[in-house]
Amino acid sequence: xxxxxxGTDKTWRDILREPAWRRTGKTPDYxxxxxxxxxxxxxxxxxxxxxAGAVAVDQLAPNIAPTPVRLVLCVLLALxxxxxxxxxxxxxxxxxxAMRNDQALPFSRVMLFMTIVVAVAAFAFAVLxxxxx
Amino acid sequence: xxxxxPGLQPERTTLAWRxxxxxxxxxxxxxxxxxLTSEPSTGSLVAGxxxxxxxGICALMAAAATIVLASVVWVRSRQLHAGNEAASARLxxxxxxxxxxxxxxxxxxxxxxx
Numbered sequence: 001x002x003x004x005x006x007g008t009d010k011t012w013r014d015i016l017r018e019p020a021w022r023r024t025g026k027t028p029d030y031x032x033x034x035x036x037x038x039x040x041x042x043x044x045x046x047x048x049x050x051x052a053g054a055v056a057v058d059q060l061a062p063n064i065a066p067t068p069v070r071l072v073l074c075v076l077l078a079l080x081x082x083x084x085x086x087x088x089x090x091x092x093x094x095x096x097x098a099m100r101n102d103q104a105l106p107f108s109r110v111m112l113f114m115t116i117v118v119a120v121a122a123f124a125f126a127v128l129x130x131x132x133x
Numbered sequence: 134x135x136x137x138x139p140g141l142q143p144e145r146t147t148l149a150w151r152x153x154x155x156x157x158x159x160x161x162x163x164x165x166x167x168x169l170t171s172e173p174s175t176g177s178l179v180a181g182x183x184x185x186x187x188x189g190i191c192a193l194m195a196a197a198a199t200i201v202l203a204s205v206v207w208v209r210s211r212q213l214h215a216g217n218e219a220a221s222a223r224l225x226x227x228x229x230x231x232x233x234x235x236x237x238x239x240x241x242x243x244x245x246x247x
Contacts, residue, residue: 019222033219034142040225041149044232048156051232051239055163058243059170074243082236089229093222 021093025100036095043088046114050081057125064128073124080117084110143213150206153228157202160235161195167242168192191242198235202228 027033054077057064064070087110094106168188185193205228209220 022222027219030217030219031140031142034146034217037220037225038146038149041153044228045153045156047232047236048153048160051236052156052160052163055160055167055239055242058246059163059167071243075240078236078239078243081239082233085229085232085236089225092225096219 019093021097021100024097025102028096028099032099033096036092036099039095040088040092043091043110044085047081047084047088050084051078053121054078054081064125064132073121077121084114138217143217147210147213150209154199154202154206157199157232157235160239161199164195164235164238164242165192167246171246187245188242191238191245194238194241195235198231198238201231201234205231 028036054074057077058070058074062070065073091108091110094108098105168191171186171188173186205224209224212218212220
C-alpha cells in the first residue's frame with residue numbers, strides 16, 4: 001500500500017503518473033509538442049545561467065562588494081534561478097494544456113519579470129565594479 | 134520507416150537537451166571549484182571520510198544532479214531517435230527537480246564560502 005501525501009488524497013503513485021491535464025483534449029501535433037519542450041529547455045538554461053552567474057560572481061570576484069552585500073546579491077540571483085526552473089515546468093504544462101484544448105496560449109509575466117531581473121542585476125554589478133576600484 | 138521530418142524536430146530537441154546538460158556542467162564546475170579552494174577542514178562529518186566537509190557534500194549534490202539530468206537526456210535522446218513522441222511529464226518534472234536541487238546546492242555553496 002502506498003502512503004498518502006500529507007494533507008491530500010493523492011498518493012506518491014498519483015504524482016508519478018501522467019498529470020490529469022495530459023488526458024484532456026487531443027494530443028497536439030508533435031512539432032508543437034517538441035517546440036514546447038525546447039522552450040522549456042531554453043528557460044531551464046536561463047535558470048542555469050543565473051545559477052552559474054551567482055556562483056561565479058561569489059567565487060571569482062570576492063572584492064566586488066563587502067562580503068554581506070555580495071552574499072545577499074548572489075543568493076538572490078541563485079534564488080531567482082531556482083524559482084525560474086519551477087516556473088518553466090509550470091509554463092510547459094500550461095502551454096500544452098492550452099494546445100490540447102484549442103485555447104489561446106496563456107499570457108505570462110515571466111518575460112517581463114526576467115527582463116527586469118537581468119537589467120537590475122546588470123546595473124547593480126556595473127555600479128559595484130565601478131565602486132570597487 | 135517514417136518519412137524524414139523536414140524540420141529535423143527530433144534532432145533539434147535532442148540537441149537542446151544536450152545543450153542543457155552542458156549548461157548544468159558549467160554550474161557544477163563552479164561548485165566543485167568552491168570545494169577545492171575552500172580551507173581543508175580538520176574535523177570530519179562522516180567517520181572515515183576526512184575530506185568530506187559541507188563543501189564536499191555540495192560537490193556530491195552537484196554530481197548527483199548531473200547524473201540525474203544526464204540520465205534524463207540519455208533516455209529522451211533514445212526516445213527521439215526512435216520517433217517523435219512528446220516527452221512524458223515525469224521526465225520533464227525530474228529534470229526540473231534536478232535543476233532546483235542544483236539551485237539549492239549553489240545557494241549552500243555561496244553561503245558556506247562567505
